[in-house]
Amino acid sequence: MAVAVAGHTTTSSTTNANSYTLSSYTPATGTNRILVVRVHGLGSNDTGTYGVSSVTFGGEALTEAVTLRHTGASRTYRTSIYYLINPSSSEGNIVVTFSQTVQGCIIAADTLTGAAQTSPIAETNTD
Numbered sequence: 001m002a003v004a005v006a007g008h009t010t011t012s013s014t015t016n017a018n019s020y021t022l023s024s025y026t027p028a029t030g031t032n033r034i035l036v037v038r039v040h041g042l043g044s045n046d047t048g049t050y051g052v053s054s055v056t057f058g059g060e061a062l063t064e065a066v067t068l069r070h071t072g073a074s075r076t077y078r079t080s081i082y083y084l085i086n087p088s089s090s091e092g093n094i095v096v097t098f099s100q101t102v103q104g105c106i107i108a109a110d111t112l113t114g115a116a117q118t119s120p121i122a123e124t125n126t127d
Contacts, residue, residue, distance in 0.1 A: 004030070007111040013104055020105040022094040025057070027087045030113030034120055035087040037062060039096050040106040041078040051099045055082040058092025065121045085117055 006028035013020055027035055035057055043050050049069065055062040062082035070077045094109055 003112055003114045005110050005112055006030070007109070009110075010106065010108040012106040016101050016103055017105075018099070018101045019095060019097045020107060021096075022107040022109060024091050025094050025109050026091040027089055028111035028113060029089060030111075032113060032115050032117055033086055034112045034115045034117075035062070035084040036110050036112060037082045037084075037094055037096075038106075038108040039078075039080045039082065040108075041098055041102045042104040043076040043078070043102040044074065050076070050078065050102055052078065052080050052082075053097045053099050054095075055080075055097075056095050057084055058088055058090065060084060060088070063121075083121065085120065087111070 007026065009022060009025055011022045027033060037055055039052055039055060041050065041052070052067070062084045065081045065083055067078065067080040094107060096105060096107055
């Protein structure tokens, strides 16, 4: 069975906050589904080593797969990938909460179908 990607949705915000929402996401239908959420946070250098505290879909926690942090001359960027095996097929909000206020966030979500349901992520890592 081949893995397919469906249900792509993205939102972005440049509002200073510690919580951001991708509203009303509905996972694609199909079998052997995994919801994959990519989070991109932007902070100033004074926000230091901020992190993602949680990612939820309809109140259910997602699992972190990988995170990378990069610090430039005046910015700190953090990119993380989270996933949820066999998500509800009902519409729900994806809520990302950071450990402190950041300057903006991009949230992108996709549903994979035909994906392994047991140990779908072979390697995980955090900077």
